[in-house]
Amino acid sequence: MSKVVLLDGGMGQELLSRSQRPATPMWSADVMLHEPSLVRDLHLDFIRSGADLITLNTYTATPTRLARQNALPKLQDLHIMAMSAATEARQLSGRTEVKIAGCLPPLVASYRPEFALPYQASLDSYRTLVKLQSPASDLFICETMSSIDEAKAACVAGLESEKPVWLGLTVQDDQPQLLRSGESLKDALTIFEAMPIEAIVLNCSQPEAIDACWPLLSKSTKKIGAYANGFVSVTSLYPGDTVEELQSRQDLSPKHYADYALSWVERGATIIGGCCEIGPEHIKAIHQRLVDAKFKPF
Numbered sequence: 001m002s003k004v005v006l007l008d009g010g011m012g013q014e015l016l017s018r019s020q021r022p023a024t025p026m027w028s029a030d031v032m033l034h035e036p037s038l039v040r041d042l043h044l045d046f047i048r049s050g051a052d053l054i055t056l057n058t059y060t061a062t063p064t065r066l067a068r069q070n071a072l073p074k075l076q077d078l079h080i081m082a083m084s085a086a087t088e089a090r091q092l093s094g095r096t097e098v099k100i101a102g103c104l105p106p107l108v109a110s111y112r113p114e115f116a117l118p119y120q121a122s123l124d125s126y127r128t129l130v131k132l133q134s135p136a137s138d139l140f141i142c143e144t145m146s147s148i149d150e151a152k153a154a155c156v157a158g159l160e161s162e163k164p165v166w167l168g169l170t171v172q173d174d175q176p177q178l179l180r181s182g183e184s185l186k187d188a189l190t191i192f193e194a195m196p197i198e199a200i201v202l203n204c205s206q207p208e209a210i211d212a213c214w215p216l217l218s219k220s221t222k223k224i225g226a227y228a229n230g231f232v233s234v235t236s237l238y239p240g241d242t243v244e245e246l247q248s249r250q251d252l253s254p255k256h257y258a259d260y261a262l263s264w265v266e267r268g269a270t271i272i273g274g275c276c277e278i279g280p281e282h283i284k285a286i287h288q289r290l291v292d293a294k295f296k297p298f
Contacts, residue, residue, distance in 0.1 A: 004265055004295045006287055007227055007273025008046035008054045013248070014279045015042060015057075026069050029060040029078055036081050043089030045280040050287025050296070051273070053099040054089065055141060056082045056133055062107045063125050064117065076132065083136035101166070102137030104129055104154040106144055110204065111170065113147035113181040122150055126157030134161055143168035144204040144275075146180035148188050155197055166271070167192055168203035168227075176209035177216075186216055199223035204275040206231070207252070207260040218268050225271025226264050230257070230278055248277045254285035261286045265295060 012028040018038050024030045032039055039057045046054055061078040086100050107125050108115045116122065130140065140163060142154035151167060158165035169188060172178045177185055192200055200222045202210045207228040217224050230252045261272045274282050290296040 003270065004290055005225075005271045006050055006052050006283065006290065006296075007271065008043070008051040009227075009274030009278040009280065009283050010229065010276040011039070011042060011055070011057050012059060013276050015039065018042065024069075026065070026071065027060045028057055029066070029071075029074075032057050032061070032078055032081055032085070033074065036085055039082070040085040040089050040092075042280075043086055044092055046283055047089060047093040047095055047098055049280040049284035050290075051098070051283055053101055053273075054086055055101040055143075056086055056103045056136065058082045058103045058129070058133065059105045059143075062105065063128060064107045065109075075128075079129075079132040083133065087136055099138040100136050102130065102133035102140040102158075102163075104140055104142040104158055106146060106150065110144050111146055111180050113150060113179075116147060116150045119149050119153055122153035123157055126154050127160065130157045130161050134163070137161075137163060139164040139166060139198070141166045141168060144170045146170055148179070148181070148183050148191060151188070151192065152195075155192070155195055159196060164198040166199040166201060166223075167197050168201045170204045171202060171209055171213060173206045173209045176205070176212040185213060189216060189220060193220060193222065197222065199225065199271055201225040201227065201271055203227045204229045207257070210264070211260070214264070214267055223270050225269040225273075226261075227271075227273040227275045228257075228260065228278070229276040230274075231276060252277070252282075254282045257282045258285040258289045262289050262293065265290070265293075 015028050015031045016023055019031050043054045066072045066075055090098050104126055140158035145151035155165055170180055200220050210226045210228050230249045
C-alpha cells in the first residue's frame with residue numbers, strides 16, 4: 001500500500017479555544033505574538049497524535065492582513081516566532097522525521113476571492129512570505145486557495161524556492177464543482193496539472209463537498225489528498241471579521257471525521273489531515289485507523 005502522509009489539524013480555532021485572549025481579526029497571529037508557548041504545545045500535540053507534517057502558524061501573518069490591523073512591523077517577528085515554535089515542538093517530540101510546511105494562505109481573507117490582490121501584487125507578497133519561511137520549511141502548502149489567479153501566484157512563488165509545493169483548493173460547499181470564485185474546479189485542475197507542483201489537495205471545505213469532488217480530483221497525476229473543515233458555513237465571514245462569526249459543527253466527532261478521511265485514502269489519497277475545527281483528537285483517530293489499515297507502521 002502507498003504511504004499516507006498525515007497532516008496536522010486546524011491551528012487557529014484550536015489556539016483560540018486554548019487561549020485566554022479574546023478573538024481578534026489577527027486570529028492565530030495574535031496568539032503567536034502573546035502566547036507563543038500555546039502554539040508550540042499545539043504543534044507538539046498534533047505530532048504526538050501521529051501527524052507526519054506540521055504547518056507554520058503564519059496563516060494570518062500576511063502583509064495585507066497585518067497592515068489592516070496596523071501590525072505590519074510585526075511581520076518578520078511573527079514568522080521568526082512561528083518557525084521557532086514549530087522547530088522546538090519537533091525537537092521536543094523526538095520525531096526528527098516530522099516535516100514542517102511553510103504556509104502560503106489567502107493574502108486578504110479566506111473564502112473571499114473578490115477581495116484578492118491583483119496577480120503581480122499577490123506574487124510579490126508570496127515571494128516575501130517564501131523568503132521569510134524558507135529557513136524552517138521543508139515544503140510549501142498554498143492552502144485555502146479560492147481562485148485560480150491567487151493559487152497560481154502562490155504556486156509560482158513557492159516553486160521559486162526549489163522546494164516541493166502542494167496546492168490546496170477550496171470549493172463551494174453547496175456547489176462543489178466550483179471554486180469559491182465561481183471558477184470551475186475542472187478548469188483549475190487542468191491548469192495546475194501542467195505546473196511542476198507535487199500535490200493537489202482540497203482543503204477548508206466541508207467533507208461532504210470534498211466527497212463530491214473526488215471523481216474529478218482522482219484523475220490527477222499528482223499526489224492527491226484532502227483536509228476538510230468543521231464549520232457549519234463560511235458565508236458570513238468577511239475581511240476584518242473575527243472567527244466568532246463562524247459556527248462549528250456538532251456532528252464531526254473524531255470517529256466520524258476519520259471515516260471521511262479513510263474513505264479518501266481508499267480512493268487514492270496519500271495526503272490527509274484536518275483544517276479549521278479539526279483538532280488533535282481527530283488526527284489521533286485518523287492515525288489509529290491508518291495503522292489498523294496498515295497504511296502506517298506501528
